[in-house]
Amino acid sequence: MTTALRGLDDQVVVVSGGARGLGAAISRAFLGQGARVAINYHSSGAAAHALAAEFGPRAVAVAGDVRDRARVDAVIAAAQEAFGAPVTTVVNNALIDFAFNGDARAQAGEIGYRDLAAQFEGSVQGPLNLIQAALPGMAEAGFGRVINIGTNLFQHPVVPYHDYTAAKAALLSLTRTFADDLGPRGITVNMVSGGLLQTTDASAATPPEVFDAIAAATPLGAVTTPEQLADAVLFFASPWARGVTGQNLIVDGGLVKG
Template sequence: MSTDTHTSAHPAALPLEEQIILVTGGARGLGAAISRAFLAAGAKVAINYRSSAQAAEDLVALYPDTAVAIQADVRDQDQLKAMAAQAKDRFGRPVTTLVNNALVDFSFNGDARSTAEAISAAELSAQFAGSVLAPVAAIQAVLPGMREAGFGRIINIGTNLFQHPVVPYHDYTATKAALLSLTRTFADDLGPEGINVNMVSGGLLRTTDASAATPEAVFDLIAAGTPLRRVTSPGELADAVLFFASPLSRGVTGQNLIVDGGLVKG
């Protein structure tokens, strides 16, 4: 006989209204869509930004009681720790859900990308710092608070490009593939502590700051190849992020959910 009764020391789930969310790169593009979705659902949200102070403050102005803007470069571990502490000070409880969304200095411009013969160690290292080392450091910054709460949700933002490299962005794609591997290994390591770790992977989104350089012809080509015949919006991907933070996903960890209108299967 099945039962939903939870008998361990860890709560199986927390309603979004009781959660403290930290969204890295949460002031612009996809990050802003994720921040807005959590705020609309009643969660308290720490909106991280590096240089987009005005955009972050504009979001906070819409939700002054439940949002706070916090400046930090996600590549700096000390700044990440300070940000986690600031979020706890602001809301009185530690961060319960971390969304690793920040994308450091990258533009989806296929014409300007480095090709196979030209991609450099410096480009790979720069993306590794922003898309692998930074998410790991962010997780480590919020872990003490999640352990204090006996509950945690970590949601990494990935990409469908390593399954379907419609445009071969070598540095971006390689680092997101590494982040998927870490999603699965961290899920195994942290699961016994009541911390679920998952990834949400979009395709090209219409439209974010990062995809603004993408020609309309590319958007149209991708749309034509999807069962839904359209390009996914930031809001649609944000909905999937909320699912992984909500009680509805309490039994799910180590997974990668692709949200791209059906372009990539599994």
């Protein structure tokens, strides 16, 4: 089946964790292109409502823990009610209780399975809930775009983020298997994987010397920003990517190859 063409300004988008950091950059990027965006949040209500207020009727803030399927169903329903159209595009960005500070993370001899399970709940269960909740609307629209947020630590595991990296690796697998399963319905599923971003709430705990070392190691001589990664998310949602699915695009200034 050839996927339908639908411009960014004709899409109804849900961005999980869309109120702060990378999520806010993604929400702003879609809104800047004329899309209608439901800014999902769990604990950042003030930030979500402030961001939505900037863009008037094309944005709405919607509360919901992505780990709770009933709440996710309510998020999708609220988006559809607000915009009078089915959700066509979901961005799985929400990050559950994690700070990017290698010195503070549990080492291999210390980490417990519960630490991994907590990240799986956010990075696998959350996207699974959101994709499944949005599928009926995508089927109604005859069009669907799923963009998952990953990490370059699959290829370059230089810090002991064991739980985070394992969960995101599982999400990459889900990206590829769902791409195969949903492709016949006109739905593409892709991943954008950044490195450390400068700066988000999650990376605020990162020591300055780490940012300096990363910048020095990249061909571009700089640490990737949330806005630069958001550009790649827009690509996968846009008509320019209509023939692309099951892919993982690394956006880290060239630090990791392949």
